[in-house]
Amino acid sequence: MTDKRIAKRPPDSLFQLVTDQWTEPFWDAAREKRLVCAQCSDCGHKRMPPTPFCPTCRSQRIDWIELPGGGVVYAYTIVERGTLPSMEDCLPYVPAVIEPDNGGGARLISNIVDSRVADIAVGARVDIVFDTLAKGALVPRFRLLGFGK
Amino acid sequence: MSTDFTIRDRTAVVGLGATPYVKRGQSAPQTLEELAAKAIIAAAADAGLDVPSIDGFAYFAGGFDTGYLMETLGIEEVGFSASLTGAGGGSAGAIGLASAAIVSGMAKTVVCVGAVQQTKLRYGAMPSSYAATAENSFYQSAGLVGPGHMFAMLARRHMHLYGTTREHFAEVAISTRKNAQSHPDALIRKPLTREDYFAAPMIADPHCLFDFCLETDGAVAVILTAAEGAQDLRQKPVLVNACAHGGARDWGRSIYWMNMPDETFASSGHASIARRLYAEADVGPEGIDTAQIYDHFSSQVIMQLEDYGFCAKGEGGPYVASGAIRLEGGVLPVNTDGGQLSGGYVWGMTHVREAVEQLRGTAHNQVEDARYALVTGGPSNIPVSGLILKGSA
Numbered sequence: 001m002t003d004k005r006i007a008k009r010p011p012d013s014l015f016q017l018v019t020d021q022w023t024e025p026f027w028d029a030a031r032e033k034r035l036v037c038a039q040c041s042d043c044g045h046k047r048m049p050p051t052p053f054c055p056t057c058r059s060q061r062i063d064w065i066e067l068p069g070g071g072v073v074y075a076y077t078i079v080e081r082g083t084l085p086s087m088e089d090c091l092p093y094v095p096a097v098i099e100p101d102n103g104g105g106a107r108l109i110s111n112i113v114d115s116r117v118a119d120i121a122v123g124a125r126v127d128i129v130f131d132t133l134a135k136g137a138l139v140p141r142f143r144l145l146g147f148g149k
Numbered sequence: 150m151s152t153d154f155t156i157r158d159r160t161a162v163v164g165l166g167a168t169p170y171v172k173r174g175q176s177a178p179q180t181l182e183e184l185a186a187k188a189i190i191a192a193a194a195d196a197g198l199d200v201p202s203i204d205g206f207a208y209f210a211g212g213f214d215t216g217y218l219m220e221t222l223g224i225e226e227v228g229f230s231a232s233l234t235g236a237g238g239g240s241a242g243a244i245g246l247a248s249a250a251i252v253s254g255m256a257k258t259v260v261c262v263g264a265v266q267q268t269k270l271r272y273g274a275m276p277s278s279y280a281a282t283a284e285n286s287f288y289q290s291a292g293l294v295g296p297g298h299m300f301a302m303l304a305r306r307h308m309h310l311y312g313t314t315r316e317h318f319a320e321v322a323i324s325t326r327k328n329a330q331s332h333p334d335a336l337i338r339k340p341l342t343r344e345d346y347f348a349a350p351m352i353a354d355p356h357c358l359f360d361f362c363l364e365t366d367g368a369v370a371v372i373l374t375a376a377e378g379a380q381d382l383r384q385k386p387v388l389v390n391a392c393a394h395g396g397a398r399d400w401g402r403s404i405y406w407m408n409m410p411d412e413t414f415a416s417s418g419h420a421s422i423a424r425r426l427y428a429e430a431d432v433g434p435e436g437i438d439t440a441q442i443y444d445h446f447s448s449q450v451i452m453q454l455e456d457y458g459f460c461a462k463g464e465g466g467p468y469v470a471s472g473a474i475r476l477e478g479g480v481l482p483v484n485t486d487g488g489q490l491s492g493g494y495v496w497g498m499t500h501v502r503e504a505v506e507q508l509r510g511t512a513h514n515q516v517e518d519a520r521y522a523l524v525t526g527g528p529s530n531i532p533v534s535g536l537i538l539k540g541s542a
């Protein structure tokens with residue numbers, strides 16, 4: 001029997017966005033539905049999540065480059081059981097590690113949504129969607145390329 | 150007296166104490182500090198030492214309030230009170246911290262204690278309790294509620310890269326359960342078959358119920374002194390042959406980061422610890438008689454076997470499938486007390502306990518002629534840690 005279930009979204013209630021001066025530009029861009037990556041202005045190294053220093057050259061200068069929004073599934077898990085009551089209505093949901101295109105190998109921890117669970121695989125192509133959460137933050141998430149089109 | 154800076158064989162575990170392991174929440178109305186203190190009292194009695202002779206505390210994961218423990222236990226003065234940073238990664242390394250205190254002369258009788266009580270929060274949902282911070286915001290929106298969700302990602306990647314299968318995870322769960330069956334203190338002692346394993350509910354694919362450790366309450370304490378004079382105490386001393394903690398930047402915040410290079414992502418983060426540990430110890434992996442490996446997840450046992458050099462990188466699955474880690478017929482009996490998967494979970498301290506019992510020759514599932522035992526701390530954010538204990542002749 002084929003698994004026809006569609007990946008849901010994890011409960012909003014688990015998330016409260018906190019930013020600092022180094023991460024704020026990432027979330028500001030997300031609010032405009034843009035995925036950006038911190039790139040060192042001096043050596044070009046890309047890092048995710050953004051931190052105060054470039055680990056390669058210790059520079060604090062950052063260029064925020066916009067990524068095209070596509071990517072590849074690096075790893076994922078299918079959450080089938082809730083460990084908290086708030087998770088019960090959200091199963092199954094699929095946390096995933098995504099390698100965004102043009103991100104220099106930097107990875108993003110996110111979710112695969114709106115996609116058939118059975119089709120998810122390491123190496124699958126994904127495209128970005130932005131979810132508006134209950135508390136107002138926009139978060140980048142991904143769906144399998146071609147799904148629902 | 151040797152002038153090289155090493156802790157090798159200079160300190161010994163002389164006392165061992167533990168509370169019973171009980172299902173999560175069932176240790177109430179005892180308090181967490183009470184559990185820790187009971188283990189300390191038991192460890193002192195085991196060593197034949199008076200509790201007030203303790204003059205040092207070495208912890209991991211932040212530890213306990215030393216002042217409070219001194220207040221309730223009547224300990225007059227301490228010269229050492231320190232903890233490794235991080236979380237369960239430091240459970241084995243705390244022993245080395247105690248050794249450092251003794252070798253440097255800061256304290257003479259140092260206790261390491263770990264205790265867990267899951268009345269309000271279960272450990273399976275621990276990351277959901279972490280404060281919302283700018284760093285945590287990069288994983289908390291994804292619904293990574295428990296370590297099981299995070300380590301499932303590493304397991305998935307290991308399967309992808311090396312062809313590791315759920316059959317391999319099953320062998321870890323089943324062999325560990327077999328050890329629990331013949332250990333009177335293990336919590337889950339009913340047989341576990343391959344059919345049971347594959348019939349179990351999936352929790353965080355590819356991890357099913359039996360790939361997860363237990364959620365238990367309990368406490369374990371060990372007392373260390375200088376090796377010199379340790380033989381005059383009540384128990385046969387168990388020497389600290391080598392201990393290392395720390396780790397490589399490539400592992401870093403690990404499961405909270407997920408940006409480890411590909412060869413490190415599908416690992417336990419212990420490779421650099423293993424190198425430093427074996428460099429310090431009498432033996433390499435071939436000299437280890439039994440390994441007590443931090444088993445919060447079955448898949449991480451496989452990755453630690455690789456990182457500690459018992460098999461090549463990527464071959465941990467076939468290695469366990471060969472029966473290598475079984476008590477009966479294995480080349481490296483692993484988690485001989487039933488581990489955290491079936492015995493009890495006290496943030497890695499049960500592994501220290503079992504290694505000490507093996508080297509005293511008093512283990513319930515005794516490995517014949519065990520001389521060297523490896524103990525690992527939890528694969529987690531840095532520091533991770535490893536320990537080689539050595540039986541005295």
